[in-house]
Amino acid sequence: MVLAAFTAAIELTRAIIEIQAEAARKQAEAEAAQKQAEAEAARKQAEAKRVYILTVLKNSKLPDFSEIWETWKTKQKKRKMQEAQEKEIMKQCAERPLCDIY
Structure with a gap:
């Protein structure tokens, strides 16, 4: 009886640890996906700025020095x-x- 209760407690602890590990893994994946999305957004914003600057320079008349x-x-x-x-x-x-x- 004591052995069965002890074994059940160990199994329950193992299940809790597995659930926590799975939750931590999912959270890490979500954070990585968010960082990747932020990096992609920053890259797109930088590209948009570059295109804007090139367009402005192309369309503007520079003074004749x-x-x-x-x-x-x-x-x-x-x-x-x-x-x-x-x-x-x-x-x-x-x-x-x-x-x-x-």
């Missing part, structure tokens, strides 16, 4: 010419006591 450079050089030349003219005027004013150049 040679034109920008030429404009800057022209402005610099004009500025230097204006400074040279101002220096010349100041020099002429310094030579004449009563300057009427302006």
Whole structure:
């Protein structure tokens, strides 16, 4: 009788352990599937961003940098010419006591 009760208790414990192990395995599988789904979603989102950026770059007009450079050089030349003219005027004013150049 005691042996039968002890054997039954062992079998019950074994069944509980098997059920817990099966539940843990299923939970691990579910977590792995969720992580895989999240990784796939992140990959798709990154791909969508890449496609969007490429589309925006393809459809946008980038500035013509040679034109920008030429404009800057022209402005610099004009500025230097204006400074040279101002220096010349100041020099002429310094030579004449009563300057009427302006």
